[in-house]
Amino acid sequence: MPERDVTLDNEVGLHARPAAVFSKAAARFESAVTVVKSDEEANAKSVLSVLKLDIRKGDSVTIRAEGSDEQEALSELVKLVEDL
């Protein structure tokens, strides 16, 4: 199962609009996508779970994908977070 680390560099982190954009993007893939912040895991397709992680500017998270389109999911979501 592929995974990558990425650091949040934007002002609001994964809150507000960025969290919604991220979860919507994750939901487009068939693969299960997980976000991990300091051992806490969240379903990336669930905006509530992503918000619960309270990911802020400067936080480092791991994104994992598992399924038929796991490679595309991972590269698109990592790019999305980097571009925030």
Added chain:
Amino acid sequence: MNTIEGVAASPGAGVAPAVVLANDQLDLPSEPVAQRDTEIKALSDALEAVAQQLEQRAAESSGELAEVLEAQAMMARDPELAETAGKAIEDDGTPAATAVVGAAETFAEALAASDSEYMAARAADVRDVSMRVARRLLGAPEVDLAELRQPSIVVARDVSPADVAGLDFEVVKGLATEEGSRTSHTAIVARSFGVPAVVAAAGLVAAVDDGVAVGIDGDAGLVHVDPDESLTEELNLRGARRAQAQQELASADVAHTVTSDGHEVELAVNVGSLKELETARTMGANAVGLLRTELVFLDRREAPTEEEHAEMLRAMASLLDGGRLVVRTFDFGADKPMPFIEVDGSSDSALGVRGIRLARAQPELLEAQLRAIATVAESGANIAVMAPMVATLEEVEWFVDRARDCGVVDAGVELGVMVEVPSAVFLAAEFAARLDFLSLGTNDLVQYLHAADRREGSLASLQDPFAPALLRAVSAVCDAVEERAWVGVCGEAAADPAWALAALGLGVTELSMGAGSLADVYAAVQAATIDDCRAVGQRVLRAEDASQARSIAQELLQ
């Protein structure tokens, strides 16, 4: 009769029967259900129905309210919310309504535990979503405010964004809530529709029964339960006067308002979307003094193209039907991070790379706006354009050059800048020599004059528009420009009739405000004489503190 004190959140007054909203209270069943599969299916249908209802309300709303409703629709479709609730049904036979409220509560508690105000607001949002789903599942009687047909005053602990979005202000004569603040959705929406509102009225819900007559005083921040005859008469009279003023306004040419001694003043509105302008038009506005272009494109991942800018401007200009549209170029800062902005700003949003500083770092964003403005102006629209956050003469010249290169000057568009950085006050004469107008952004100007962050609630007293430093800055700008340019105000201060009249006395000729304040300012300008305004203007300049300046200016309203 019983009077409850709250916070005045939207001006006006009136008396009507109360409609008490108790959508946040519900008896949840605990008896386990037999048909667990059917119950899970019912849950998923209810979640989807609520998601669709929220999406529809979002589509009918604009700005921040629309954003909150879209986020709530996403919560209703959240796979983890459905799964957590579904598991409680499957494992324990928990009834669907109870299961969804319980599942939402686990998320809400986690969100509310955060120290951020933003997250706490999301906790309230997810609780509201689950209550909507539960009501639907239980067939519980829901006071749907969208269904109100009789004149009413809505009384509630708080009114959720979805309920606010459904309000019909033809029948809702006032809003009174136990919670909330001047900046909550209830207050913002009430002001934009010109309906009186009182918020933060402690003990309100317990004191009001459904159907009881309630008098609302949105000027003093009071709710009167079962008011006596003379008070009822007074409140109704004030409400009727206001309604009459609103009606007069709808047919008046507020862009050419005249004082009682014949001095012309342009009254205009601040808007951030086409929808907001449509509402403002019904409230009498026929000119825009501040179009916040960054708000129009807030949900974008890619920079809007020239054609998209032009399309938006054409739609607005055609709504205005010849009235002037003052376009402010993008004022994105670190507080409004956008995917298409590549510049890394400073961490302090108020003092960082924003406004024209950002335009200089990414000139293609500004040029697309300017070219669109030129195109639309050439086809006959009455447009002016101004740049935000200008601090130096060199920035003014850079802006004028870009405008010339993009054809804006040839198209006959007036050029201006915002005066919101204190340096601009001292350079106003030089700015005016190169421009057609200056527009005072009083919210930012007062925060920079006092070096007090306006988001910091404990420093609110330093944001007072009657602060002597701000009034003297307004006067200095008007004196420095002489006749070379016109001077407008597009900050919150222009919405206060007393402040607005004092500003006219200091030399301002255009006032732009939220549409809800137009009626009051219009009535005040019509009743005043410019000579009185000038005399008071000279006296407020000598005031030594804000309260002194305020009481001097308020003499103009008597």
